[in-house]
Amino acid sequence: MIKSLEKAMILLQEITKEPQSLRTLSETLQVHKSTVLRLLQTLEEFGMVERDEELRYRLGSAFYAMAYQALEGLDLRKVAAPVLRDLNARTNLTVHLAVLQGDKVVYIDKYEGMQQVQMYSRIGLPVPMSSAGVAKAILAHVPEPVRDAVLRRIEFNGVTETSIRSVQRYVEVLEEVRRNGYAVDRGELEPFIHCVAMPILSMDGAPVGAVSITATTSSHTFEQLTALLPDLAQATRTISRTLGGEA
Amino acid sequence: MIKSLEKAMILLQEITKEPQSLRTLSETLQVHKSTVLRLLQTLEEFGMVERDEELRYRLGSAFYAMAYQALEGLDLRKVAAPVLRDLNARTNLTVHLAVLQGDKVVYIDKYEGMQQVQMYSRIGLPVPMSSAGVAKAILAHVPEPVRDAVLRRIEFNGVTETSIRSVQRYVEVLEEVRRNGYAVDRGELEPFIHCVAMPILSMDGAPVGAVSITATTSSHTFEQLTALLPDLAQATRTISRTLGGEA
DNA sequence: AACGACCGTTGCTTGATAAGCAACACAGCA
DNA sequence: TGCTGTGTTGCTTATCAAGCAACGGTCGTT
CATH class of the missing domain: 3.30.450.40 (GAF domain)
Incomplete structure (x- = not known):
């Protein structure tokens, strides 16, 4: 199993529930905040997540686009x-x-x-x-x-x-x-x-x-x-x- | 950027388009088939993808659940x-x-x-x-x-x-x-x-x-x-x- | 205004692991 | 029966993910 991918999936699941800050996500996953930041930066690069004005991470347009495409199919x-x-x-x-x-x-x-x-x-x-x-x-x-x-x-x-x-x-x-x-x-x-x-x-x-x-x-x-x-x-x-x- | 996560996101995007075999995914990503298999196994463990009877990978129930939850929200x-x-x-x-x-x-x-x-x-x-x-x-x-x-x-x-x-x-x-x-x-x-x-x-x-x-x-x-x-x-x-x- | 706490961020180091290779099992086809 | 191609796994190692320390910025308190 690929550990960074496991962590990223948990991040996506948490963020789907509600937008969250780096700190709360770091607490939830019990990994260092710099680790979480790197994971989120990669997800953000793909548009899977984005940050709002309060620096909370929420789902991004690429995720919604995949979701629409998946459900339409x-x-x-x-x-x-x-x-x-x-x-x-x-x-x-x-x-x-x-x-x-x-x-x-x-x-x-x-x-x-x-x-x-x-x-x-x-x-x-x-x-x-x-x-x-x-x-x-x-x-x-x-x-x-x-x-x-x-x-x-x-x-x-x-x-x-x-x-x-x-x-x-x-x-x-x-x-x-x-x-x-x-x-x-x-x-x-x-x-x-x-x-x-x-x-x-x-x-x-x-x-x-x-x-x-x-x-x-x-x-x-x-x-x-x-x-x-x-x-x-x-x-x-x-x-x-x-x-x-x-x- | 986290390379395995990048690969996994590309995999998800490809699989969202249409169910695909390990071989075609390996060709698309231009990485070794054993690498792709490990990535897919991790995604499968989370329910993000699953395999059909023809051994093609398609989106799994956890992805759909996230998709529904995201769109409903x-x-x-x-x-x-x-x-x-x-x-x-x-x-x-x-x-x-x-x-x-x-x-x-x-x-x-x-x-x-x-x-x-x-x-x-x-x-x-x-x-x-x-x-x-x-x-x-x-x-x-x-x-x-x-x-x-x-x-x-x-x-x-x-x-x-x-x-x-x-x-x-x-x-x-x-x-x-x-x-x-x-x-x-x-x-x-x-x-x-x-x-x-x-x-x-x-x-x-x-x-x-x-x-x-x-x-x-x-x-x-x-x-x-x-x-x-x-x-x-x-x-x-x-x-x-x-x-x-x-x- | 100054200070402390907290959050987000980055450079760097290193131990863990992701990546690929070789070999195997299996199925399908000639 | 033998060959081809796909999927799978054990093993090795070079790469990198993970965490640490330190930094910058913001906010609240004094």
């Missing part, structure tokens, strides 16, 4: 965008797109609904695995060894009254999801938020992602939410077909 | 604020920032000019689509289906003598805007107020927002207003670059 997100925008317009609810990345499910796109309560979900960050509908929709369709590896890392803390409290119960829920073709989150993370989710399946049945519709319990009853399942199913099928997925 | 308003404050200070005129939200264009920031007449515009409220410069600046650059969907909802009531009175005329105006690179409102909502506006374009040419400069006809002639176009162009370009947009 994502097939699923690009293909799904018009479908999800339409679903959002027709339901006036928040729509999420998520994918499995390693042992986490991560939101990769989001269309806000016309609701006063703003959803906490952040694109790029992992979803709460024990409760999120998109996580269940995906895990219900992955091979058991993959599922079990992921389940080993989930902590069932019982955040709300409806939260799943054990791996065994979670597996039972996944079997229901597989049978029903959709997953739900009935106030398992926030008691006043619920959602329905469905997987996007490839030709061989592998889940390449999942889509969810989220609402507050005050704006929609659970029955009203599940009444949107045909729209959701149509959306995920359209995306699958466009990707060359299910027949 | 970018608030157009935040990025634009110092630029627009400066534009306002230099012109002493009212400066607006607006974005397309669904089928409306909405002001998201505003810097008041030194004029006795206070502009009616309110942050968060939709702009008058048939006349506002920022609306034309944005609609001139969106895909035609999106433009047409928005145009379907605009009512051309002919508020003043200079108001646009038909969809057909509006489309002709948008074509002019696209050609000229800027839009105008020549007293189309209030006979004594006019403005110039320009879009803020992303790397792929999509309008992420627009900026306008507004004045009363008594304080500035139209020629004096259009004389500010270079300042406005510089402001929108600066914002675009900061967002990682145009070259």
Whole structure:
């Protein structure tokens, strides 16, 4: 492993969180400030970072350009965008797109609904695995060894009254999801938020992602939410077909 | 400069363009394949890259997570604020920032000019689509289906003598805007107020927002207003670059 | 005004390591 | 079966990354 590159990657991750000074970065990495300065100077030369007026380092235009280019190149997100925008317009609810990345499910796109309560979900960050509908929709369709590896890392803390409290119960829920073709989150993370989710399946049945519709319990009853399942199913099928997925 | 970090940055830039093999990367960098392999192994350990089934290197989940986080943290308003404050200070005129939200264009920031007449515009409220410069600046650059969907909802009531009175005329105006690179409102909502506006374009040419400069006809002639176009162009370009947009 | 603390920066030294070489394993092809 | 090309690893060593000391600048305090 190349040590200076390791340090530089940590620097980039820290700076992505928030702009920081040389001193704080030196403390975080536990290396000499002149070492950090040299690393930052090289990153700055490439435009990956830049300094603001307060001498704090933040991400630079070359990083943003790479980020844009990378995200624009994502097939699923690009293909799904018009479908999800339409679903959002027709339901006036928040729509999420998520994918499995390693042992986490991560939101990769989001269309806000016309609701006063703003959803906490952040694109790029992992979803709460024990409760999120998109996580269940995906895990219900992955091979058991993959599922079990992921389940080993989930902590069932019982955040709300409806939260799943054990791996065994979670597996039972996944079997229901597989049978029903959709997953739900009935106030398992926030008691006043619920959602329905469905997987996007490839030709061989592998889940390449999942889509969810989220609402507050005050704006929609659970029955009203599940009444949107045909729209959701149509959306995920359209995306699958466009990707060359299910027949 | 730290040489291994320089090489790693070039690797990331190459891999962002398209997934590539060890051999092609080694040729591009003109360094030994074992050197490239060590660099890639370190990047892989951080999740910045990963290998596909054909042993080509492509961007990994950690890179995407950083990319999402970076782009989500970018608030157009935040990025634009110092630029627009400066534009306002230099012109002493009212400066607006607006974005397309669904089928409306909405002001998201505003810097008041030194004029006795206070502009009616309110942050968060939709702009008058048939006349506002920022609306034309944005609609001139969106895909035609999106433009047409928005145009379907605009009512051309002919508020003043200079108001646009038909969809057909509006489309002709948008074509002019696209050609000229800027839009105008020549007293189309209030006979004594006019403005110039320009879009803020992303790397792929999509309008992420627009900026306008507004004045009363008594304080500035139209020629004096259009004389500010270079300042406005510089402001929108600066914002675009900061967002990682145009070259 | 002077002083001290702190941050950022640079020249220099040196021990650590990045870089490349040779050899190997493996896959694909003739 | 043999050859070619790609990816990989152990080893050596020349290069350089890392840290130290000292400096300059800024800010706050007295």
